[in-house]
Amino acid sequence: MSDESANLEDLGINDEEMNTYMESLKTGIGNPARQICICGHSLSRHTKSEVSGYCNVAKAWCDCSEPMSVLEPEDLRTFVFSTSGVGKKHALAKGLYALRKNGKTARWLIERLCFRCGAEGRTVFPTALTRDKRIARGSGHTNALLCESCVNALGGYPTYY
Ligand SMILES: [Zn+2]
């Protein structure tokens, strides 16, 4: 037996880096496998190619070209819905609803402000957008959180759809 103490440095590990990594396993921050994209599907199920990106959860109806982590849920399995409109009709809302119904929680990984006007402290509606940044009635090319006046400005009505 050697009396030489085993240090992390012996394994090529920097103490600081290891702290950050272990913390990320606990919190999920920096761990995309546990995060939900703004399209309402698991971040780890996206493919990015040179020309376009898409979401593998639902290739047929999710053309998410700008993936972004927004939620970290206790369970990823409810985030499999399609988007059919603004707010409650968006896949993100449906997934979160199903999660809460199962008695589980999620936390936001982003500040909840309107992506368009930057307003804070208002209700923001998950919204699918077309290529020309109008409200999409189905799944979008991109997705955003928008306040009610921005949803209206882009041609949608969050409270009626
Ligand atoms: Zn996505």
Ligand SMILES: [Zn+2]
């Ligand atoms: Zn998606």
Ligand SMILES: [Zn+2]
């Ligand atoms: Zn706004």
